[in-house]
Amino acid sequence: MPDYDFSQVDAAIIDPQMNTARVFRDVLARMSFRRIELFDSVKAAIGLMSAGTPDLILVDADGEGDEAFRFIRALRNEPGVPNPFTGLIVTTWAPTPALLGRVANVGADDLLLKPVSPKQVKERVVALIEARKGFVITADYTGPDRRKAPREGAQVPVLDAPNTLRMKATGQWSHAAVRPLMAEAIAFVVEQKRIRASIQVAFLAEFAKPGLLRPVAERSALDHIGRIGGFIDDLLRRLPEDGSLAHVETVAKSVKRLADKLRAHAEQGAIDSDDVEQLQTLSRALMQGVDPDRSLGDMTREVTTAVTGYRNRLEQMAQAKAAALAVQAAPPPAEDGAAAPPTAGAGAAQPQASAP
Known part of the structure; x- marks a missing residue:
């Protein structure tokens, strides 16, 4: 391991199995970490989000799976967290595919499988110093860039997030230097977050539009506009308190009211097509208000491209599901030894292929 100095580095370990937590603590102590706090539950560690966020957090995913992932998501996304970029390693005894997906989607940096050796812990800590991924910010995600290929629409910028673990371990730490970087x-x-939330709202409105305009509104369309309120609420709490974006607040609240109105009227079987058109118009106005320096045409094309890609993926999934059901419904192949017609040009009879 390179000659890093961990004497100024703080860590926290959240694990209901205190014997396992002590193993991690002993490894970090031998690496000369300055302070290592142990917590036997997420609830006990909730103060880490309001003051004194350490440079490294190890979180067990087995004992309190849902709570652990909510904690990580909140730490990465909630306003007011002193250091939302802290190093986050999830630990587990059972790396199921579902768990791997949750780790990737919640904003953690890495996954560490138990039981662990001191060498494995050191390697993961060093990886956070030397090879940490840049952060991407979307409407509902903040964390390391997990993308393996470009997505539809404009590319989300990548942030070289402040890494206090690296700064302290390499002797580059000072409060005077870190404060402006963090701010x-x-x-x-x-x-x-404001920009991506406004784009997400426009995406939901455009995707839902055809389904809302049918004689009976599609359930999928109603479900999509039902998600608009959550993104609006997140956008609103990220507006400055000085009133400089009061016009954005006004439009955002109008979008939320209209989405709620459409859902309520759908339950009564009567949706006004003018309201559907107005929802799309207002959602585009919200994008423009949040990001006035960018062309509305460019943003609208980004949304349309994303909607088209999403529809194509849904169609592919539906086709794959239908094909799988067809295979399941197909008659079983002929039993061994059953006669089958010879294949043209073949010297012997071949098994007959079963119908797809």
Whole structure:
């Protein structure tokens, strides 16, 4: 391991199995970490989100799976967290495919399988120092960039998030240096959250539009506009308190009211097509208000491209599901030894292929 100095680094370990937590603590102590706090539950560790966020957090995913992932998501996404970019390693005894997906989607940096050796812990800590991924910010995700290929629409910018673990371990730490870096990065996250939330709202409105305009509104369309309120609420709590974006607040609240109205009227079987058109118009106005320096045409094309890609993926999934059901419904192949017609040009009879 390179000659890193961990004497200024703080860590927290959240694990209901205290014997396992002590193993991690002993490894970090031998690496000369300055302070290592142990918590036997997420609830006990909730104070880490309001003051004194450490440079490294190890979180067990087995004992309190749902609570652990809610904690990680909140730490990465909630306004007011002192250091939402802290190193986060999830630990587990059972790395199921479902767990791997949750780790990737919640914003954690890495996954560490138990039982662990001191060497494995050190390697993961060093990886956070030397090879940490840049952060991406979307409407509902903040964390390491997990993308393996470009997505539809405009590319989300990647943030070189402040890494206090690296800064302390390499002797580059000082409060005077970190404060402006952290403030700038958090301001970037807030701005991107507003932008991505407005784009997500426009996406939901455009995707739902055809289904809302049918004689009977499609359940999928209603479900999609039902998600609009959550993104609006998140956008609103990220607006500055000085009133400089009061016009954005006004439009955002109008979008939420109209989405709620459409859902309520759908339950009564009467949706006004003018309201559907107005929802799309207002959602685009919200995008423009949040990001006035960007062309509305460019943003609208980004949304349309994303909607088209999403529809195509849904269609592919439906086709794959139908094909799988067809295979399940097909008659079984002929039993061994059953006669089958010879294949043209073949010297012997071949088994007959079963119908798809």
